[in-house]
Amino acid sequence: MSHHTIDLTEVLYTYPDGTTALRNLSLHIGHGEAVAIVGSNGSGKTTLLSHLNGVLFPSSGIVNIGGYPVTKQTLTQIRRTVGMVFQNPDDQLFMPTVYDDVAFGPLNLGLPPIDVEKRVTAALKTVGALELRNRPPYRLSGGQKRAVAIATVLAMEPAILVMDEPTAALDPLARRQLINLLRTFTHTKIIATHDLDMVLDLCERTIILCNGTILMDGPTIDIFHDKKLLDQAGLEQPSSMQSCPICSKLG
């Protein structure tokens, strides 16, 4: 898996209750790209992410990661390649201490303890949370939890990072620190979010989902300039692109 690409071909997914969340969706994401998946609530963002590491399998169509189809047989390899950061860090941090949690993945990979130690230290250092190593997860703030959740994934050394609403419920400072951190990553990044200002900072490409299909796929800057398109998708321009409400009143 030298090329960390993602290919979805005509992917259709219907939940057991009959709701169709993805409708014949096709897309290609290349090596090292940073792509934002945006769209209103219920547009299928989380369902799409769940297909990228085999949490869900398509009802029809094919998901390819690095040239390998996502099937039960390739799952171990796929999950090693694709690191998934969940929306709620409490779901991701289940071990008694931060250290144990970050070590959980590398231990499952069957690494010797000395390598596990190295990886845990490196991952926690990257997210700036090394001093939290012995703390239990329930004693962390929202921003710290998010940082540690990312470290748990980084310790697996994935090539592709998939994140669901990484800036949700973060205070402005923690959000800014997270954005700065994500900017340093060279992984292929796929971020599902409502935080369009972050998208503007991090992702050169944006995909708008609407009712389980791709409404638009293109350069972030072009998409965010198209107010009509954003309206149609139930979104609005990032605040940094809107004219200042105070200045415009004065003018």
Next chain:
Amino acid sequence: MIKLESNWLDLRRLDDLANQKTFIHCLDPCTKLFTTLAFVMIVTSFSKYEITSLIPLTFYPIALMALGNLPYNHLLKRLVVIAPFVVFVGLFNPIFDQSPVANLGPLVISGGWISFISITIKLILTVTSALILVATTGINSICAALFRIGIPKPIVIQILFMYRYLHVLLEEFLITSQAYSLRSFHSSGIHYKAWGSLLGQLLLRTMARAQRIYQAMLCRGFDGEIRLLAMGMRTKRDNIYFVFWLAFFLFCRFLNIPQVLGKLLLEGF
């Protein structure tokens, strides 16, 4: 609900206490676990009419609280929680067992009262020692010790997960019950008609969360086996600690120290 919230904060306080770095905290968790078990076994092995011989054993919790820098008030407050339990266990002893055993002037003391007091002392001693174990070791280290002494892994993991998500569940319950109380004006507490849907909601949300946690575990290569890193090492200090306390417990068990001291005092004069 404020009571529940304060209990929760209390739980977090125990964690804080366990994070200290005193001599007691730095001992191997296994040593502390075995010492506590030995203490509990010795205390419960006394006959049901024994009171005086139990008194010297209070030295153990008092010494540990002092060495472990534990606040007495905090632990004593927790003992109050078990008070009703003690009363119910010993409640019928004074009623059914009325055989006189001692006379204090005109006052006849029955065997029932003696055994009631004995049960109370035993419960206070055993519960305090368990609380001290948690407050000087922490749940995580205790679980690691349980695993090392051969308790099956699934049970240990269950305890760990339960403790981890107890906090999340409590938080969720607090928020839900707050939302309920903000929109119900008739009385304090939760109306019995609302309990069903409230707990049902909580159960459904817990199941959904369990599903998500399982997915998160799968994403990081979970294959049915949770690998715990080994913690703690038994050193010479641990052996000395254990042998010292065991000797003390046995000494208290087989020698009625208050009686011996009393005799010495009487013979001296």
